[in-house]
Amino acid sequence: MSTVPEDRDHAGRLLKDLTGHQFIGFRMGCGVRVDLGGPGWCEINIEGSLRILLPGEPEWQGKPLSAEVATRLLRLLNTRITTVGLAPDSTLTISFDSRAHVIVPADDMYEAWQLRSDEGLLIVCTPGGGIAIWEP
Numbered sequence: 001m002s003t004v005p006e007d008r009d010h011a012g013r014l015l016k017d018l019t020g021h022q023f024i025g026f027r028m029g030c031g032v033r034v035d036l037g038g039p040g041w042c043e044i045n046i047e048g049s050l051r052i053l054l055p056g057e058p059e060w061q062g063k064p065l066s067a068e069v070a071t072r073l074l075r076l077l078n079t080r081i082t083t084v085g086l087a088p089d090s091t092l093t094i095s096f097d098s099r100a101h102v103i104v105p106a107d108d109m110y111e112a113w114q115l116r117s118d119e120g121l122l123i124v125c126t127p128g129g130g131i132a133i134w135e136p
Helices: 005-018 067-074
Strands: 022-028 032-038 040-046 050-053 060-062 081-086 092-096 101-104 113-117 122-125 131-134
Touching (some): 005 081, 005 113, 005 131, 022 067, 032 067, 060 067
Antiparallel strands (some): 022 032, 032 040, 050 060, 050 101, 081 092, 113 122, 122 131
């Protein structure tokens, strides 16, 4: 699925609203669901492979359902998002005030990531790097 640049740009603007949200928890199941509190509530569901960069540690890359992911995400609890970026290939990059980064590239076969808010917003990185947006 291809996405017109305007859709990706619009999704990027919507994702920037995550700045200032706090990483308040996560759950592991079909992927990793990251809960964010702040002005409103939202979650990011990661089902594709990801990279986690923590200050002073080597970069880690792998599937979301592993003890390694849980160990690294525990270190992000109570940190705040400083920036969110959406690359032209739909790679999602989330940066935290702890200088940590979570990077989720698009996947050819699966929905790599989703954002869902309590206001009814849903942004999905569809297979192949497309972007689908449902707004309230």
